[in-house]
Amino acid sequence: SQRLGRHRYKVERSxxxxxxxxxxxxxxxxxxxxxxxxxxxxxxxICYKHLAKHSEDF
Structure with a gap:
């Protein structure tokens, strides 16, 4: 059940x-x-916004 929670969070967030x-x-x-x-x-x-947000870290 704990392994399912990790995957479920990603799906629900998406x-x-x-x-x-x-x-x-x-x-x-x-x-x-x-x-x-x-x-x-x-x-x-969504991908573009995510990459633009995290590209500042590099």
Whole structure:
């Protein structure tokens, strides 16, 4: 159960980051391809912000 908690935290944190994008919370797009494109853009933005925040350390 302790090992599950480590992985569960990462998944819940990632879903919370995606939840900050309002367009993904409520699915406005009718086509799945449009929704997946928005999901990809949100993931790219999250990674970019994370890398920009931590690039100062190097």
């Amino acid at each position: 879903i919370a980051w995606l939840g900050s994008y309002r367009r993904l919370n409520v699915r406005w797009e009718r086509k799945a391809s449009n929704f997946l494109a928005m999901l990809g853009i949100a993931c790219i933005l």
